[in-house]
Amino acid sequence: MSSREINFAYKVRHALNERIDNMPTETVDRLAAARQIALSRKKKDAPLRILARQNVVAGTANNLFQNPFSWLTRLSVAAPILAGIVLFFGLYQYEQQHRITEIAALDAAVLADEVPPSAYLDRGFDTYLAKHEE
Structure with missing residues (x-):
């Protein structure tokens, strides 16, 4: 029903x-009969169905031992996440070490003074060093 119909009612x-x-x-009786007919045709209110789950709070000691496979399920979720974190940390450390090694080699070449001074200003300095190392 729209708000206009409700207002009119x-x-x-x-x-x-x-x-x-x-x-x-006679009019009051007819109105009462019409009201009774309208109420009999009215749809009954359906009860609301609410699904409630037990043990909603995860991590409780009771929940852990109620289902024998619950700890295994948690482990199967946590293990790949932990493996991913370790993998990303290892990759980051490897890349950092590789970068440090490259910078150290560049610094050693500069300090050893094997490169002419004009090469420091050249845009192709890294290329020059790569060719010189070969």
Whole structure:
């Protein structure tokens, strides 16, 4: 129902309630019968179904021992996550060590003074060093 229809229904109800004492008995009886028919046709209210799960809070000691495979399930979820974290940390450390080694080799070449001073200003300095190492 729209708000206009609900407003109209309230206005009709209010008007009928104000004038019910002045209405003939026959009209009041017909209105009562019409009300009973309308109420009998009204759909019954369906009860709400709420699904509630037991042991909603995870990690409790009771929940851990109720299901013998629950710890195994948690481990099967946690193990790949932990392996991924270790893998990414190892990869980061490897890349950092590789970068440090490259910078150290560059610094050693500069400090050994094997490179002419004009090479320091050249944009192809890394290329020059790579060719010189070969």
